[in-house]
Amino acid sequence: MKKKLFCIGMIAALLFSMTGCGNSEEEEVVTDEVKTISFVDAQGEYHELTVDADVEENAYTAENFVLDGQYMTYEDDNYTSSVGVDVSKFQGDINWKKVAAAGIEYAFIRVGYRGYSEGKLNLDKKFKKNIKGALKAGLDVGVYFFSQAISEEEAIEEAEFVMDAVEGYDLQLPIVYDPESILNEEARTDDVSAEQFTKNTVAFCKTIKEGGYDAMVYANLMWQAYKLDLGELTGIPMWYADYEAKPQTPYHFEYWQYTDTGSVDGISGDVDLDIRLIKK
Numbered sequence: 001m002k003k004k005l006f007c008i009g010m011i012a013a014l015l016f017s018m019t020g021c022g023n024s025e026e027e028e029v030v031t032d033e034v035k036t037i038s039f040v041d042a043q044g045e046y047h048e049l050t051v052d053a054d055v056e057e058n059a060y061t062a063e064n065f066v067l068d069g070q071y072m073t074y075e076d077d078n079y080t081s082s083v084g085v086d087v088s089k090f091q092g093d094i095n096w097k098k099v100a101a102a103g104i105e106y107a108f109i110r111v112g113y114r115g116y117s118e119g120k121l122n123l124d125k126k127f128k129k130n131i132k133g134a135l136k137a138g139l140d141v142g143v144y145f146f147s148q149a150i151s152e153e154e155a156i157e158e159a160e161f162v163m164d165a166v167e168g169y170d171l172q173l174p175i176v177y178d179p180e181s182i183l184n185e186e187a188r189t190d191d192v193s194a195e196q197f198t199k200n201t202v203a204f205c206k207t208i209k210e211g212g213y214d215a216m217v218y219a220n221l222m223w224q225a226y227k228l229d230l231g232e233l234t235g236i237p238m239w240y241a242d243y244e245a246k247p248q249t250p251y252h253f254e255y256w257q258y259t260d261t262g263s264v265d266g267i268s269g270d271v272d273l274d275i276r277l278i279k280k
Helices: 002-019 096-101 127-136 152-166 194-210 221-227
Strands: 036-040 046-050 066-068 071-073 079-087 106-114 121-123 140-147 175-179 215-220 238-241 255-262 271-279
Touching: 046 221, 071 079, 071 271, 079 255, 096 127, 106 127, 106 152, 121 152, 127 140, 140 152, 140 194, 152 175, 152 194, 175 194, 194 215, 194 221, 215 221
Parallel strands: 079 106, 106 140, 140 175, 175 215, 215 238, 238 255
Antiparallel strands: 036 046, 066 071, 079 271, 106 121, 255 271
């Protein structure tokens, strides 16, 4: 793009000179600057992202993200923070009373998932026990669904599945659409385009909102760079995943999953830890 603009500028200057229309002083040609950033993925490989200037930027101050023990905190003139976990059947039986006593303030609980080979919808085996336990312990609760939708129709089906599952529970936090790539195995979503993934995300979140719930999308920087058109997701909050010391994304987010190797009393083994950015 820069070479093309340069050539056009040179031709224009030559024509002005030949017709006597050029100014004696050098003219500055102003063009829109394309911004790119480099980032590292979870496997330690580097990639490049072309920043979409029309998407709300990450205006947080990186130095204000401070790891206090295992818990990430943030504070500035506009935001404060709270710490939470996200869990599924893989965390086994959780003592939610201990989790709350350990300083965890909220939890995102996996409500279910679509199989990545056969495409069947499944309720997480620990969903009911987890949501009841977290609510009883006084935590704010949201849920997420692990999607492998290949069409808008399937994304809507997933949203309806989630709303049926959470009926009767008091959710304080959003219902989250969690589309993910399956690494090292064949998956039904392997050939789904970025355009279709974006349509699926919009369809899921629209259905959730029409059902009276708040919606949010979960994505790491690979998905933000290559799998989703963030310009089409305006108005849908972002739960961002990144296990680097500071968030790498150039885009605004409301939650940051900053580690998948956290340790919290009441939960056996590793658990994902998250920070919520709260406007003052």
